[in-house]
Amino acid sequence: MSNELYLVTGATGATGLSAIDQLVSKGAKVRAFVHSDDNRAAALRASGVELVFGDLLDNKAVQEAVQGVTGAYFVYSVMQPQLVDASVYFAHAARAAGVRSIVNMSQISAKVHAVSQAARSHWYGERVFDWAGVPVTHLRPTFFMEWLTYGFQLPLIANQDLIKVPAGDGRHAPISAEDQGRVIANILLDPAPHAGKTYPLYGAVEMNHEELASAVGEALGRKIRYEPEGFDEFGARLSAIGMPEHFIQHIVAVYRDYQHGDFAGTNDVVEALTGRKPMTVGEYVKTNATLFQPQKT
Secondary structure, eight states, X not given: OTTOEEEESSTTSHHXXXXXXXXXXXXXXXXXXXXXXXXXXHHHHHTTOEEEEOOTTOHHHHHHHTTTOSEEEEOOOTTSSOHHHHHHHHHHHHHHHTOOEEEEEOOTTOOTTOSSHHHHHHHHHHHHHHHHOXXXXXXXXXXXXXXXXXXXXXXXXXXXXXXXXXXXXXXXOOBOHHHHXXXXXXXXXXXXXXXXXXXXXXXXXXXXXXXXXXXXXXXXXXXXEEEEOOHHHHHHHHHHTTOOHHHXXXXXXXXXXXXXXXXXXXXXHHHHHHSSOOOOHXXXXXXXXXXXXXXXX
């Protein structure tokens, strides 16, 4: 392992940070691809991680970032368009540089005919990596546990004891970024058994949103209620708080998929790949309890 170097994109994001923590804890050398030299980058540098700066839409920066890399984790923000472009740049650069394996963060709603532009782009991004010829493993998680802390949800939980989205009767097993980071690191360190595979990723327990609200409330020692929301109302609320139009189009579309059962299910992939069961909603909320306390407005 001493001569092997692993590139992590999205290195200051939730899954990237978790993957880096796991890799460093196992003695691996890590190169983090970050946008700017801020406090988050400084913390990575202090932990012994090599830093490279740039954007995944900057072809030259990507080509430089993959030089000398053994394996790489690719993730692109759902808040931004041009995922397919970024996938092409990264796949081409990785092949040219002789990268041996890639872990690609996709999503469970990735389909060729997806209404969500982001979900459809993830499907095409997967195909780009498949065609590139570098062994790749695609991860397709259901909704992240971190969704509870997004700007359209956290203030409602913190200040109104409320979860509000157009979930209908849909169900999912929320999965934490920490658990995904463990999966990413383990695949990067031993890629051969996973090459060419696509793994749906689920958390510990499948639940509807009433059960989700109950689990959050139990962890916080407060009663949290779920209130259904219409698609138009949801989209307008996200627009009013300044969420990007690309993300709004995506999240409204996938909640329609959610109501049709596309995010439901469970499996044992996290435990099988990491040797540990995924965390529960209660465990996640208790770990991050300070985030959910009433906020000053």
